[in-house]
Amino acid sequence: METSDVTASDAPSAVGTVRRDSAAGRLTLLSALRADAARNASLPPAAAEIGQDAPSSAVPADPLDEIGGSGAEDLKRMDGRAETYFFSDLYMTRAYASYLYRLAEKDLVGLVVETVREDSRLYPRPTPLDFFRGPPFTLAQDQLDDILTRIREREDCRDIRECRASNGARYLYSTLHLTVAHAEALTEWNEVGQAENP
Amino acid sequence: MSQIFGWTGKILRVDLSTGKTSIDDTMKYKDFIGGEGIGYKILWDEVPAGTHPYDPANKLILGAGPLCGSGVPCSGRTTIVSLLPTSPFHGPGSSHMGGYFSVEMKYAGWDAIVLEGKAPKPVWIRIEDNKVKIEDARWMWGKGIFDTMAMISSQMGKEAQVAAIGPAGENQLNMAVIRTGTSHSAGGHGGILGAKNVKAVAVKGTGSVKIAAEKAKVQELDKFMMSIIGANNQMVVPSHPQPWAEFNSPGSRWTGRPGLFWGAANPPVETGVCDPKDMQSVGFRTQKAVFDLGAGAEKYTVRMGGCAHCPIRCHSQLKVPQLEKYGMDPYVSNTCVGWSGPRGVMAAGGGIKEFDGNGADSSVVGNGIGTTMVDDLGVWCNYGQIGRDVKWFHEKGVFKRVLPAEEYASIPWDLLLKGDPRFLIDFYDRVAHKKGELWHIADGSAWIAQRWGLGDDYWDHKDNKLWTRGGYPVHHSNESAGQVGALISCFTNRDAQNHTHQNFIGSQLPIAIQKEIAGEIFGSPDALDPPQNYTRMNEFKARFVKWALVRGRLHDSLTLCNWMWPMAVSPLKERKYRGDTSLEAQFFSAVTGVTKTEAELDKDAERVVTLFRALTVRAMGTVDMRGKHDAMNKWIYTPDKKDGKEIPQFTKGTIQMEKDDLDKGLGMVYKQFGWDEKTGAPTKAGLEAIGLKDVADELGSKGLLPA
Structure with missing residues (x-):
């Protein structure tokens, strides 16, 4: 089996890493890019570069500089509390990136509240609670119960209401965009009526 | 004869009474496209009004259209046309099945198979290209469809495509199917095969469908089609969030x-x-x-x-x-x-x-x-x-x-x-x-209501979902875009089986995008209301209804799958989620070599809609379609109640319709088709304008043209 040494010239660029991560359905962390850069800086130069003006391996390049200077307009930045995230909108929509961002930031109340508000405004439709149990959220029922408790306690979430279909399925909606009657009717339709009218 | 593309050019007629077969020229029916259109034209020309569905004088047409077998995506449908046993006036109707039957029929060289008369004993029909044989079905009669298919396949080979009935069809149950493949059933016409003593039709073909356009042109269209196609029912949004998707819908x-x-x-x-x-x-x-x-x-x-x-x-x-x-x-x-x-x-x-x-x-x-x-x-x-x-x-x-x-x-x-x-x-x-006595439940609702003395409470109970006294239920009716779905359901003699509107509104795209697209197709975003938040009837909704009815007949005539077509939307953000409603006409022109614009092909399908309407007028013996045929059951426009109080129509959260509004809507749709706004029957001028002078003449001779 042929093997070859990994050299600095083999190291992926920050832009390439973000695009590859987005294509794989994940955000790229600035901290991870920096760790990659530091690791790459410690790699030996490629043989062809020895004796030339190969860059010193002592100072890692700053991924922010690389991304900023790349002119890659598809790369988008989201700043969290302690971390910065990137995605490429060639491979990932802002909507999906926002879901991942809130999950990464552990802002689960924000995730649920903003998703519900957007669904109620956009489609419009109430959001089944089970939606958050599926991918990419995969929240456990006890997590959801805890989130709902916290939503009920928050003044700025007063618009988020719960309703149930006749089969017991639980849905959330925002009174900013749906009336109670409309939300209840849509819930029953989505959960029960639609299945009876395929 | 010049080269024919798309169509095979031949229709097989099987006279079961005499055992003789003959060949008819498809091209004399070209104004009716194919499939369902040909079927209705044959019914009009050859099956007298008042014929019982199980009478040997009734005919059953297994039809394919010019795009079937051509490789156009979603073109494997078979349209079956005959009188409907479940209809209280035995009106005309179509049933449909997917699978591979119609494609094999085209490969065998036939655009349609017309079954006429009645065999003196149980038979099955064996078709291998142009060889047609009426075979003894004594060993199959009484068996289920799975065994029947196995018996035929053991003789013809696994390549044969079989359309068969089970005991329900043999026993002339009104609610019986004709089935092909493992699971493709056409509901409503199985009893007619039974009445004709036909257990099955099996076909094997070694030919092909000839295509007029250059290969590259068809490949280009196919590639484009594949770029805008979604999932089942042309839903273009995934059920769970995905990296590529801007939207999702559970x-x-x-x-x-x-x-x-x-x-x-x-x-x-x-x-x-x-x-x-x-x-x-x-x-x-x-x-x-x-x-x-x-x-x-x-x-x-x-x-x-x-x-x-x-x-x-x-x-x-x-x-x-x-x-x-x-x-x-x-x-x-x-x-x-x-x-x-x-x-x-x-x-x-x-x-x-x-x-x-x-x-x-x-x-x-x-x-x-x-x-x-x-x-x-x-x-x-x-349904x-x-x-x-x-x-x-x-x-x-x-x-x-x-x-x-x-x-x-x-x-x-x-x-x-x-x-x-x-x-x-x-x-x-x-x-x-x-x-x-229990089996009479499968007579169909109209007949069982008479037999078992069922009253208004049966017809008017909301959960029974019966649309008209014709005995058929909702099928994407008022729950699908309010008056649009509601009115579509009035123009058939069985459940509407129309997904033209449903494939559009069911795309799962945000309502703002759907309304934009509706505006582009129908002239105003007001053609479409948000779900469960309906506004009153307007002209643009009437255009939507007409489009849905016309495209439904178009697809069943071409034959394309109306559970996927038309391609009004797409999953592509770069196309602003637009599809292309001219794609049927583009494929038709490429395959047949007969160049038609979208409007011209729609006009051909409108002819089929109007012919179907004329068949219904003739079968009912009245021009009063509004009062006798299109009248919806009361539950549809009875307000819902909550806590003892009525929920007014046109408030958020109710899909209940208003009678005056629906009556107005019927008139607007009649006008769209050029029919009489008072009765809903086609007029002499309207029939002549759309190329149905012979129909106008016959209706006129029977006193069935509106004054």
């Missing part, structure tokens, strides 16, 4: 996603991301088993199947080993109402519950029992009506009143009420074999 049939498998495949196949730009994963988009049967069906899914020339695989093919316990094949397949229709009978007991030690898998096993029974016996559900009827008749004591006491006592109601689907084995056996 109600979408685009269920494919990472972590969801064809669990019984060996090895299991992950449906995966299904990026719309990846043509290799189109067939994974619709994991229909979990959509139709719940998450528990994933582990039983061997794969998804479907029809010829269709990249969207919407039939779940399962292996359910537990079915062997009930003497059934473990392999079972179906989609949509093919599952929900049979299991709907269990609604009277609250649905299928845990039974016979099947635990959490009881629902999948129960669905398998139901669909196996109806697919073998060949019973039609009248789910049989289940609603069982519930109503049981709850209201109708069964107890009309069934002889001994028969009533012999029925295992305990199984029904326990939610044990073994009830279905007993139930469908009685129905298909016309045992006792």
Whole structure:
């Protein structure tokens, strides 16, 4: 089996890493890019570069500089509390990136509240609670119960209401965009009526 | 004769009474496109008004259109036209099946097969290219459809495509199907084959469909089509968030996603991301088993199947080993109402519950029992009506009143009420074999209402979902875009079977985008209301209704799948989610070499709509379509109540219609078609303008033209 040494010239660029991560359905962390850069800086130069003006391996390049200077307009930045995230909108929509961002930031109340508000405004439709149990959220029922408790306690979430279909399925909606009657009717339709009218 | 493209140019006529076959020229029907259009023209010309569906004078046409067999995506449908036994005036109607039958028929050189007369004894028809033989069916008569197909295939080979009836059809049950493949059923016309003593039609072809355009042109169109196609029912938004998707909808049939498998495949196949730009994963988009049967069906899914020339695989093919316990094949397949229709009978007991030690898998096993029974016996559900009827008749004591006491006592109601689907084995056996009085439930709602003395409470009960006194139920009616779906449902003699509007509004795109597209097609975004938030009727909704009716007939004539077409929307953000409504005309022009614009092809389909309307006028013997045919049942425009108070129509959260508004809507739709706004019947001028002078002349001679 042929093997070859990994050299600095083999190291992926920050832009390439973000695009590859987005294509794989994940955000790229600035901290991870920096760790990659530091690791790459410690790699030996490629043989062809020895004796030339190969860059010193002592100072890692700053991924922010690389991304900023790349002119890659598809790369988008989201700043969290302690971390910065990137995605490429060639491979990932802002909507999906926002879901991942809130999950990464552990802002689960924000995730649920903003998703519900957007669904109620956009489609419009109430959001089944089970939606958050599926991918990419995969929240456990006890997590959801805890989130709902916290939503009920928050003044700025007063618009988020719960309703149930006749089969017991639980849905959330925002009174900013749906009336109670409309939300209840849509819930029953989505959960029960639609299945009876395929 | 010049070279014909698309069509084969030949129609096979089989006179069952004499045993003679003949060839007819397709091109004399070209103004009616093909499939359904040809069928209605033959009915008009050759089947006199007042003919009983089971009379030898009735004809049954198995039809394909010029695009069938050409490789155009989603073009594997067969349209069957004849009189409808369930209709209280035996009006004309079509039934449809997917699979591979019509494509094989085209390869054998036939655009349609017309069955005429009545065979003196049970027969099946063997077609191998231009060789046609009427074969003895004595050994098949009485058998289920699965055995029948096996017997024919053992003679003709596995390449043969078979359309067959079961005991229900043989016994001339009004609610009987003609089935092809493992799970493709055309409901409503099975009894007519039975009345003609025809057990099956089997066809094998070695030819091809000739295409006029250069190969590159067709490939270009095909590539474009594949770029804008979505999942089943042209849903263009995935059910779960995915990296490529700006939108999602838990109600979408685009269920494919990472972590969801064809669990019984060996090895299991992950449906995966299904990026719309990846043509290799189109067939994974619709994991229909979990959509139709719940998450528990994933582990039983061997794969998804479907029809010829269709990249969207919407039939779940399962292996359910537990079915062997009930003497059934473990392999079972179906989609949509093919599952929900049979299991709907269990609604009277609250649905299928845990039974016979099947635990959490009881629902999948129960669905398998139901669909196996109806697919073998060949019973039609009248788009789910049989289940609603069982519930109503049981709850209201109708069964107890009309069934002889001994028969009533012999029925295992305990199984029904326990939610044990073994009830279905007993139930469908009685129905298909016309045992006792119970089987009359499959006469159809209009006939059973007369026989069992059912009154207004039956017709006007909301949950019974009966649309008109014609005895057919909702099928994407007022729940689908309010007046648009409601009015579409008035123009048929059976459930509307129209997905033109549903494939658009069911795309799962945000309402603002849908309204923009509606504005581009119909002239104003007001053509479409948000779900369950309806506004009053307007001209643009009437245009929407006309478009849906015309495209429905167009697809059933071309023959394309109206469960996918038209391509009004797409999953592509860069196209602003627009599809292309001219694609049918582009394909038609490329395949046939007869250049038609979108408007010109729609005009041809409008001719088919109007001919169908004229057939209905002739069958009913009245021009009063508004009063006698299109009149909707009262529940549709009766306000809902909450806490004892009426919920006014046109408020958010109710889909109840208003009678005056619907009456106004009917008039607006009549006007769109150039029909008489008062009666809803085609006028002399309107018929002549659309190329139906002979129809106008005959209606005029019978006094069936509006004043």
